[in-house]
Amino acid sequence: MNDHDKSKEQLIEELQRLRAKVEKRAESDRRENEARLVSGYLEDLPAVVWTTDTDMRFTSSFGGGLKALGLKTGQVVGMTVPAFMGTDDPENHSIAAHRKALEGKEVHYDSYHADRCYDMRLRPLHGEDNRIVGCIGVAFDITEHRLAQRLLHESEARLRLITDSLPVCIARLDRNLVYTFNNLNYERWFNKPISFFTGKHIWQVLAKEAYEKVKPYCQRALAGETVEYRNLIDYEIGPQRYTQAMFVPDRDDRGEVTGFFVVVMDITEIHEAAVTLRRSKEELERSVVERTRELDASRRELQVIVDGTEAVIYIKDCQGYYLLINRRFEELFNIKQGEARGKRDHELFDQSVADVFRANDLKVLHTGGPLRCEEKAPHPDGLHTYISLKFPLFDEHHQPYAVCGVSTDITDRMRMEEQLRLVRTAIDQVNDSVVITEPDIDLPGPRILYVNPAFERTTGYSAAEVIGKTPRILQGPRTSRKVLDRLRDDLSHGRGFRGETVNYRKDKTPYNVEWQIAPVRNPEGVLTHWVSIQRDVTIERKAQEESRLHQAELAHIGRLSTMGEMASGLAHEINQPLAAISNYAQGSLNRLGQGKTDLKLIHQAIESILAQAQRADGIIKRMRSFVRKPEPHATAVDINTLIQEVVGLCEFEVHRSSTRLEYDLPAGLPGAFCDVIQIEQVILNLVRNAIDAMMQCPAVERVLTLGASMTDTGQIAITVADRGPGASQHTLDHLFDPFFTTKSDGMGMGLTISQSIVESHRGKLTISPRTGGGLIATVTLPTTTERQAPPT
Numbered sequence: 183m184n185d186h187d188k189s190k191e192q193l194i195e196e197l198q199r200l201r202a203k204v205e206k207r208a209e210s211d212r213r214e215n216e217a218r219l220v221s222g223y224l225e226d227l228p229a230v231v232w233t234t235d236t237d238m239r240f241t242s243s244f245g246g247g248l249k250a251l252g253l254k255t256g257q258v259v260g261m262t263v264p265a266f267m268g269t270d271d272p273e274n275h276s277i278a279a280h281r282k283a284l285e286g287k288e289v290h291y292d293s294y295h296a297d298r299c300y301d302m303r304l305r306p307l308h309g310e311d312n313r314i315v316g317c318i319g320v321a322f323d324i325t326e327h328r329l330a331q332r333l334l335h336e337s338e339a340r341l342r343l344i345t346d347s348l349p350v351c352i353a354r355l356d357r358n359l360v361y362t363f364n365n366l367n368y369e370r371w372f373n374k375p376i377s378f379f380t381g382k383h384i385w386q387v388l389a390k391e392a393y394e395k396v397k398p399y400c401q402r403a404l405a406g407e408t409v410e411y412r413n414l415i416d417y418e419i420g421p422q423r424y425t426q427a428m429f430v431p432d433r434d435d436r437g438e439v440t441g442f443f444v445v446v447m448d449i450t451e452i453h454e455a456a457v458t459l460r461r462s463k464e465e466l467e468r469s470v471v472e473r474t475r476e477l478d479a480s481r482r483e484l485q486v487i488v489d490g491t492e493a494v495i496y497i498k499d500c501q502g503y504y505l506l507i508n509r510r511f512e513e514l515f516n517i518k519q520g521e522a523r524g525k526r527d528h529e530l531f532d533q534s535v536a537d538v539f540r541a542n543d544l545k546v547l548h549t550g551g552p553l554r555c556e557e558k559a560p561h562p563d564g565l566h567t568y569i570s571l572k573f574p575l576f577d578e579h580h581q582p583y584a585v586c587g588v589s590t591d592i593t594d595r596m597r598m599e600e601q602l603r604l605v606r607t608a609i610d611q612v613n614d615s616v617v618i619t620e621p622d623i624d625l626p627g628p629r630i631l632y633v634n635p636a637f638e639r640t641t642g643y644s645a646a647e648v649i650g651k652t653p654r655i656l657q658g659p660r661t662s663r664k665v666l667d668r669l670r671d672d673l674s675h676g677r678g679f680r681g682e683t684v685n686y687r688k689d690k691t692p693y694n695v696e697w698q699i700a701p702v703r704n705p706e707g708v709l710t711h712w713v714s715i716q717r718d719v720t721i722e723r724k725a726q727e728e729s730r731l732h733q734a735e736l737a738h739i740g741r742l743s744t745m746g747e748m749a750s751g752l753a754h755e756i757n758q759p760l761a762a763i764s765n766y767a768q769g770s771l772n773r774l775g776q777g778k779t780d781l782k783l784i785h786q787a788i789e790s791i792l793a794q795a796q797r798a799d800g801i802i803k804r805m806r807s808f809v810r811k812p813e814p815h816a817t818a819v820d821i822n823t824l825i826q827e828v829v830g831l832c833e834f835e836v837h838r839s840s841t842r843l844e845y846d847l848p849a850g851l852p853g854a855f856c857d858v859i860q861i862e863q864v865i866l867n868l869v870r871n872a873i874d875a876m877m878q879c880p881a882v883e884r885v886l887t888l889g890a891s892m893t894d895t896g897q898i899a900i901t902v903a904d905r906g907p908g909a910s911q912h913t914l915d916h917l918f919d920p921f922f923t924t925k926s927d928g929m930g931m932g933l934t935i936s937q938s939i940v941e942s943h944r945g946k947l948t949i950s951p952r953t954g955g956g957l958i959a960t961v962t963l964p965t966t967t968e969r970q971a972p973p974t
Contacts (some may be wrong), residue, residue, distance in 0.1 A: 199478055213357050229705065230300075230321040233307060238263040238280050241316065250298065250323060267295075279304050283707070285315040289481040291708045299325040303706020318676075326594045333590070340487050349476065349482055351446040353431065357386045360401055362441065371423075371448070388415065397426070402428035403442035408550060410580065424450040426968045428580075494568070494589040497575070499545060502526040502540055508644070514561070535559060539939060543585045546572045550582060557589065566593040581886065615640050615716040618652065619707040621675050621701075627652035628712060640718050642688030653714075656695075658686035669699070676701055676709060682719070693720040760944040816943070818853040818966045819861070819900055821890045828865045829888070832873075839873050840881040846889035846901075854898045854963040858942050861963070864947070868902040871933075875906035875957065897945065898965055903958040909949055916957070917949055 230247035234240050239262050243505075244255040263280050264270040272278065279289040283304040293302045300321040309315040345352045346366035354363040364379045384400070385393040391413045402409045411426040427446045431439045451469075458561075461652040486497050488508045495508040504522040512518055517530060527536035538557055546553045552573035558565040568589040574582040609616050615637035619628035630648050638644055641656060648655060657666075662683040672679040680698040687693060697716035705708050825847065829836070836843060854861075869886065887903040909917075918937050933949075940947040945963040952958040 228323065231319070232258070233316055233318045234263060234280060235316040236284060236314070238277070238284075238317075240266070242875060245320075247321060247323060251295070276302070279706075280317055280319075283319075284314060285327060286314060288706060289706050290704070292324070293321070298323055299328045301705045303704035303708045305703075305707040305709075307707075318703070319705065320703040320707050321705040326598070337493065337590075340491055344487060349447075351448075352443065353379070354441055354443050354447075355384060355400070356441040357439070361387070371896070384663070388678055390520055391922075399427070399429050400442070401790065403431050403444075404439055406431050406433075406439050408580065413802075423448050424452070424454075431551060435554055459511055492590075494591075496522075496589075497584050497586045498526075498543060499584050500582065502543060502973050504530075513922055514940055515559070531560065535565075542570070542572060543587075546574050546585050548575055559589075566591050568592065575619040609634050615697075615714075615718075617714040617716065617786065618702075619653070619712045619714070620709060623670060627654055631711070637716070640687070640693075640716070641685075647688075658684070658690070658692060660684040661686075673699065673701075673712065687731070690824060693718055694723045695719065741815050816857050819856055819858055821851060821854050821900060822847045822849075823902070824854075824858065824862060825865065825888050825890065828862050828869060831867060832869055835870065835873055836886075839877060839884065841873050841876065841884045841886050844887040846887060846891075848891070851890055851892065851898065852965040855966050856945075856963050859941070860939045861961075865900060865902065867933070867936050868961075872902055872904035872906070872957070872959070879906060893962055895962075896965065897962045900961040900963070902959055903952050903956065905952070905954070905956040908956055914949065914951075918947075 228247055229245045230243065230251070231245040232240055232243040239260065242256065242260045243258050248255060248257075249486050255415075258266055264277055266275075266276055267276050270277070272281070275293050276289055279291055279302065279797045282683045283306050286306050287568070288306075289302075289304040291302050301324045302319065302321050304317050304319045306314045307316040307318045348365070349367070351371060352363075352365040352597070353361055353368065356362055360381060360383055361379045364376050366376065368374070368379055369376055379387060384396070388396065395413055396411075399409050399411055403789050408428070408430050410426070412424070412426045414424050424619050425446050426449045427444055430445070432441045432443055434440050489510075491508065492510060494511045494514060495506075496511055497506040498504050503524055503526055507519055507522050511522070515530070522530065527539040530536070535558060539617070542553060542555050542557065552571060554569070554571050557568050557570050559568055560566075569592050570587055570589040572585055572587040575584040577583045612634065613636055616632075616634040616657040617630060617637060618632040619630050622628055629650055629652060633643075633645050633648055637648075641648075643655070665681045665683040667678050669681060678698065682694065682696045684692045685695045695716050696719045697714055699712055699714045702711040702713055718868060775819065825845075829843065835841075869888075872886050873884075876886070882889055883905055885905050887901070889901040889903070891899050891901075893899050918933050933947075937947045940961055940963070943963055945961060947959070947961050949957055949959045
């Protein structure tokens with residue numbers, strides 16, 4: 183192996199090392215960009231995301247939920263969890279949870295902070311060697327959700343407490359006459375637990391004779407009629423009783439009867455008292471007083487319950503005058519019990535609000551049954567929406583004398599529902615495919631839970647066809663395994679991913695897809711889903727490939743045209759070493775023929791022949807390299823060397839035109855990242871244009887300056903400056919237009935092709951007037967240290 187080959191291999195090895203370094207830097211930059219993208223995405227989520235190190239010190243914090251805590255992104259970085267919580271008690275939920283996460287456990291708990299309730303989720307954060315390096319957590323504000331649950335439980339408990347406190351038996355039966363609810367008095371009556379009655383048919387509780395007595399009333403109630411009776415009932419279990427019962431239909435939101443309520447009062451004592459009027463008056467009065475005391479106690483208990491509820495409770499008579507409001511009504515509307523009593527809605531609220539209240543009250547009085555409706559009431563921050571349950575109150579003649587209402591504020595819940603609808607609508611209308619999957623990436627892969635309409639349009643699959651399946655359904659022979667391996671590696675470490683490969687539609691046609699995947703975590707930091715945004719870039723990639731091929735073809739044609747124009751000069755350049763070789767060879771033969779065997783002179787002649795042959799070989803190699811049609815290949819290039827190579831290609835034209843070359847090529851410039859052949863073509867075209875422009879000037883004024891420097895933006899700038907006559911503004915404005923030329927024999931494509939080549943390298947080609955006369959052409963190219971992709 184000669185020194186030339188060794189140098190070539192060393193150069194190749196150096197280029198490979200440099201390329202690996204560039205690729206490593208590009209990969210690092212890509213990961214930083216992905217991290218910023220994920221962070222920006224999470225800033226829009228109504229959650230708080232944070233990470234801590236093994237000392238429970240915050241290393242990051244972001245997410246839209248920080249605003250509710252009065253914090254900014256990264257504000258708590260450097261603070262420890264105990265310091266943030268304001269306590270170092272190891273039993274504290276948050277501190278204990280972080281300790282468990284550092285032990286490798288996933289933790290899910292509720293936490294209260296700043297009067298808000300948060301659904302907290304924590305999980306350990308692993309480093310590259312799979313050691314735990316900290317925790318990652320996510321917190322969602324669930325204050326309103328927990329409040330709604332508590333209110334629901336309290337409402338159910340209050341309903342049970344009210345019905346259990348009443349001195350009557352209350353039950354509900356469905357349309358099949360099966361018990362679905364019984365109050366506590368059923369235990370007292372029948373000495374059986376309440377669970378005994380639920381699910382039983384009415385005939386299983388009543389005796390056959392008793393069932394036949396109440397059956398007609400049940401049928402009338404199911405027909406929508408409110409009825410009552412008094413009768414002696416022989417029960418299947420329990421003693422014989424005189425009872426007074428009322429059957430009230432239970433209607434759904436559409437007004438259809440779904441069952442009925444029955445209120446049964448034991449009037450056995452009353453009946454016996456009527457039969458035994460002979461008992462003394464004192465005994466009767468004592469019984470009445472005792473019963474009144476019980477009723478008063480029940481009434482007081484009921485008032486306590488009504489005032490303790492979070493719902494708004496009120497009673498209005500048939501004319502709309504308030505008879506009773508609870509404490510919650512007073513607090514919300516700043517109206518006291520005494521102020522409301524004897525007034526109507528129109529005296530307390532705006533006309534439009536009062537009209538709706540009154541219309542709903544009249545519906546209740548007209549139907550004689552309960553009504554569930556939405557109503558709006560004024561608050562300091564605007565109108566709030568309430569779900570109101572209104573029902574009539576009847577007197578002893580079963581005539582309605584008042585309307586009772588129970589109203590619950592659902593404004594916050596409606597706002598949340600509207601936000602969810604807005605998010606769903608936005609996702610459904612975007613042009614990019616959106617896919618949500620389960621978190622498990624083990625084989626066969628995460629199951630698809632949701633796809634938007636854009637996914638259906640792109641792939642040809644309907645949502646029903648892919649829900650429950652894995653994204654493997656889109657893969658095929660041309661799907662890059664390298665990209666998939668990198669995808670799996672990123673996801674297995676809980677990182678987001680961005681990449682491009684080939685997928686397949688339902689009809690098996692391939693398409694290029696560019697997608698990014700982001701993890702979705704719960705408040706404890708546990709990964710719950712993956713969200714993938716996919717974009718079909720098939721048309722873009724096809725256009726890029728066609729443009730690349732077209733550009734390469736134009737560049738090749740341009741080089742062939744240039745070489746045709748330079749043919750005579752190149753022939754002269756080659757003839758010079760050939761003539762020298764011929765002369766040295768002939769001289770050596772003459773000496774040998776004359777018997778002169780001076781080996782030293784012959785050795786010198788042979789060395790001269792070899793040097794001239796190498797010179798001719800170099801000229802031919804440069805010409806072959808310039809006119810060949812390779813695939814574009816970007817490498818690190820020394821600009822000073824590149825310019826010298828170009829000068830070698832046009833050396834004959836420089837001498838023939840009596841042009842003097844000047845150089846401004848400082849040492850130590852970074853390498854340019856470009857395709858050598860294409861950029862040589864650009865510089866050669868600019869040099870030849872400059873030489874042609876100066877042919878009208880005296881020979882002494884034909885000076886061409888080639889320079890290189892760094893721009894303010896960190897790129898390499900190559901300049902070709904002539905001292906020709908310059909150009910008008912009109913000419914400068916149209917220099918890069920296709921087929922525009924100032925030469926009589928020009929095609930007008932040289933600068934157009936050159937501009938296309940430079941722009942494909944993420945650079946720029948400009949031509950402007952030179953101070954002192956002439957023009958200066960400037961080519962800017964990215965350096966090997968810039969964050970630029972290679973030219974396409």
